[in-house]
Amino acid sequence: MDDLYRDHILDHYKRPRNFGELDPHDLAGSEHNPLCGDELAVQIRVKDGLIEDLRFQGQGCAISQAAASIASEELKGMELSAAGTLGADWMLELLGIPISATRRKCALLGLKVVRGAVSGDHDWPSGSL
Amino acid sequence: MQQAVSAPEPATTTLGIRQDFPILARTFNGHPLIYLDSAATSQKPNAVIDALADHLRNHNANVHRGVYPLAAESDAAYEGARKRVASFTGAEQLSTIFTKNVTEAINLVAYAWGRANVHAGDAVLITQMEHHANLVPWQVLCRERSAQLRYLEVDEHGQLSLEQLDSELARGDVRLVAFTHVSNVLGTINPVAAMTARIRAAGAVSVVDGAQAVPHMPVNVAALGADFYGWTGHKALGPTGVGVLHGRTELLDAMEPFLTGGDMIASVEAQSATWNELPWKFEAGTPPIAEAVGLGAAVDYLGAIGMDQVRAHELALAAYMHTRLAEIPGLQIMGPEDPEHRGGLASFTIDGMHPHDIAELAGRAGVCIRAGHHCAQPLMRALDLRATARASVGVYTEPWEIDALIDALIAGRAVFGT
Numbered sequence: 001m002d003d004l005y006r007d008h009i010l011d012h013y014k015r016p017r018n019f020g021e022l023d024p025h026d027l028a029g030s031e032h033n034p035l036c037g038d039e040l041a042v043q044i045r046v047k048d049g050l051i052e053d054l055r056f057q058g059q060g061c062a063i064s065q066a067a068a069s070i071a072s073e074e075l076k077g078m079e080l081s082a083a084g085t086l087g088a089d090w091m092l093e094l095l096g097i098p099i100s101a102t103r104r105k106c107a108l109l110g111l112k113v114v115r116g117a118v119s120g121d122h123d124w125p126s127g128s129l
Numbered sequence: 130m131q132q133a134v135s136a137p138e139p140a141t142t143t144l145g146i147r148q149d150f151p152i153l154a155r156t157f158n159g160h161p162l163i164y165l166d167s168a169a170t171s172q173k174p175n176a177v178i179d180a181l182a183d184h185l186r187n188h189n190a191n192v193h194r195g196v197y198p199l200a201a202e203s204d205a206a207y208e209g210a211r212k213r214v215a216s217f218t219g220a221e222q223l224s225t226i227f228t229k230n231v232t233e234a235i236n237l238v239a240y241a242w243g244r245a246n247v248h249a250g251d252a253v254l255i256t257q258m259e260h261h262a263n264l265v266p267w268q269v270l271c272r273e274r275s276a277q278l279r280y281l282e283v284d285e286h287g288q289l290s291l292e293q294l295d296s297e298l299a300r301g302d303v304r305l306v307a308f309t310h311v312s313n314v315l316g317t318i319n320p321v322a323a324m325t326a327r328i329r330a331a332g333a334v335s336v337v338d339g340a341q342a343v344p345h346m347p348v349n350v351a352a353l354g355a356d357f358y359g360w361t362g363h364k365a366l367g368p369t370g371v372g373v374l375h376g377r378t379e380l381l382d383a384m385e386p387f388l389t390g391g392d393m394i395a396s397v398e399a400q401s402a403t404w405n406e407l408p409w410k411f412e413a414g415t416p417p418i419a420e421a422v423g424l425g426a427a428v429d430y431l432g433a434i435g436m437d438q439v440r441a442h443e444l445a446l447a448a449y450m451h452t453r454l455a456e457i458p459g460l461q462i463m464g465p466e467d468p469e470h471r472g473g474l475a476s477f478t479i480d481g482m483h484p485h486d487i488a489e490l491a492g493r494a495g496v497c498i499r500a501g502h503h504c505a506q507p508l509m510r511a512l513d514l515r516a517t518a519r520a521s522v523g524v525y526t527e528p529w530e531i532d533a534l535i536d537a538l539i540a541g542r543a544v545f546g547t
Contacts, residue, residue, distance in 0.1 A: 004489065005544050038483075038515055059515060061483035062545075106485065 004097050005062060008070075013062040018072035022055035029117030030058075033109050038064060042113045044080075051078050056113070061106050063099070068110030070094050075114065084119035086111060140449035140528035142442050144434060147525050149174040160495030163530045167523030168313055168341060168474045169499055170363045173427075177366055180426035184419045192418055193392055193409070207418050210425030211408070217428035218358075219349030220375040226411045227371055227421050231340045232262040234359030234374035235307070237387040237411060238336050239266035242357075242380065243305065246334075249275040252302040254333075256281040256289055256319075257511045258312040261504040263338040267307055281308070283511060287315035287464035287471075291323060298331035305334045310342035310358075314503045314517065315464035316447070316471035318342075325354035334380070340364055344523070345443055345472050347436040350375045366431060366524070367424035371417040381407055388413035431524070439524050443473035446522045446531065450475055453535045454520075459547060460538070463517060474521035476503070479538070481547035484518040490541035491518075496534050 022043040030041035038060035045053045054075055056068045071091060075083055091111045092099055099107045108125060116122045147153050150172045155162045164172055190203040208222075215225040228234045243266075247253060253267045257280050271278040279297060281289050289308070297303060306328045311318050321337055328335040337355040342348050344365035350358045357380075362371040386393055386404055390413040395403040404410045431439065448468040454460055459480035465471045479487055488500035499519040502509045509515060520534055 002490075002544055005486070010545065059483075061485035063485075065483075103485075103489070 004099075004103075006097060009062060009066045009095070009097060012066035012069035016056070016065055016069040018053075018055050018069065018076070019057065020055045021057065022053060025055075027117045029113050031109060031113045031116055031122070033060065033064065033105050038106075038109065040064065040068060040109050040113050042068075042110075042117050044114070044117055046080055049080055051075050051080055051083060054114075056110065060109065063095075063103050064106040064109045067091060067095055067107045068113075071110045071114070080118055084115060084121070086115070088125055140445060140531070142445035142449075143527045144438065144442050144524055146174070146434070147527060149176070149430075150525050151175060151178070153525060157495040158493060160533075163494075163496045163533045165520040165522065165526070165530065165534055166497045166499050167344075167526070168364070168519065168521035170369070171344060171366050171523050172525065173366055173368070173423075174430050176430045177368065177423045177426045181368055181419050181423040184422040189419070191415055203418060206422045206425075207416065210421040213425040213428050214373055214421075215375075217432055218343065218360075218373075218375060219351045220358075221378065223407045224376050224378045224381055226374045226376065226381075226408045227416050228359070228374050228411075229370060229417070230363070230372040231338060231359045231361040232266075232372075234357075234361075234372050235263055235336065235338065236266050237374055238357045238359075238376075239270045241384040241387040241411070242334065243267075243270040244274070245385065247271070247274050247276050247304050250277075250302065251304045252277040252279055252297075252300070254279050254281065254294075254297050254303045254306040256308045257283045258287075258289075258315055258317065258508050259307070259309055259505065260313050260338065260340070261506070262340075263307050263309060263336070264507065267305075276304075277302070279303075280507075283315070283317075283508065286466065287312070287317045289317075289319055289324075291320070291327070294324060294327055298327060298333065303328075303331065303333045305336060307336040307338070309338040309340075310348070310353075311339075311345070311472040312464070312505075312508075313341050313474070314476050314505045314508055314519070316474045316476070317465055318346075318470055318472060321353045321355065325356070329354065329356075341472055341474075344431070346440040356380055362420065362424040362427065365424070365427055367427035368417075368420040371420035371424050373424075374411070378407065381411070386410055386413065390414050392416070434524065442524065443522055443526075444468055446526055446528065447471060447473045447475070449528055450520060450522070450531045450534075453531055454538075457535065457538055457542070459542075463512065472521075473523070473526075474519060476517040476519045478514065478517055479542065479547070482541065482545050484516040486545070487518040487538065487541055490544060491534065491537040494533065494537040494540065496530075496537045498534065 025043035026046040027044040040058035190200040339360040343360040363369040393413040463476040484500035
């Protein structure tokens, strides 16, 4: 089996969870991957400080789409304040596949959109990525 | 499964020079290196690597300053490279300027000619198929001068329309038209001579981005009639860090310098300076000496093959690549259908696979192709695409490498189950 394109990655790519529009929503954001021009947006509904529901929209490679899909399942029910501080390790561990330096931006795009929507931090991840 | 209607005609074209390129002996995951990304940068023959190393080992000194014999050798090597480059492209030495790359060549024109000649109410005309290098400098110029930036459209065959060029020029406000010789995304070869003649007749200045043309086909800048023609060394078997701008002498003479500093001056007073003559007026600071020498060796190498042979070889490869890519279900190729109208590259998409995933999977099989927006985002938007995969050939490419690409794409589709 391919290291990168494992069944669970391809499954999330072909049948992404929590993709679409969410209205009404409390938070929204969008980011793009400058490497490939891919765009991803998120809408989040908040209740009692928790992420009650969220939806992603956009298009991209298997890695970026699968990462957003996998993240969406974990983010539901999470404390909003915690979601705003999630790190790259959280995302990469969830993905569970070896991610090369050039695909790191793809893998982190979903989390980047969420962090931007939650905390207005559009610069993450900065520097060395 | 699709039934193969007929086996493709096996292509046999080769220049028999693969062994001149040491990097092509490398292997990846047990596969030979199949380098189909020459539109991004070319690989280098021993002749170029050796010329570069020989200059640094044996002839290195700064140019235009020293009186000792070693400095004279370095001068001769650098100016000799200019002579070979100018001769290779049918240009004059004194109007052949070494820059860092084609981006700097175009910025030179945008700053040194554009700032003096484009004013409020004027227009700059470019095309939808431009690389960002021949787009952003004009955006910045137009914003600064309150000028209008207008675009020639790309039709469904990936081509420009001379009628639209005529009607744009007839508006009477166009001061400059910038366009690519060969599109790095569509592969389209534009009718440069027909366009520059119209532009000149309308009293405007033409700027041609030749980055994807000079390495792949005979280019004679005098015959093409471009006022400015820029290209880059690293795509033409040369080193990175050296590009070329050919300009019309009377335009260059009338222009103020772009970058200022050492080497580009005639004399410097406390409050003023006068400029060196062409071409050095536009070469501020220590130039890329060894890189220019390497580029000189590159054009010698290409010239020895003959650019007609290079074009014939790449045309045959492009036609073969087109035929073989078309065998793959769900694959769409951008750009002109007729190989005569395109360079040796093919941008394509495959249904159900993102271009990055296509390129990633090809890379596992040692096949290097590009994926992304190819520094042409306005074009991608016009095509309603975010990204494409792109395979591009060079002088060293052989037909079996195209076969390996096709095998890799078929294997990639199997991974995705499409």
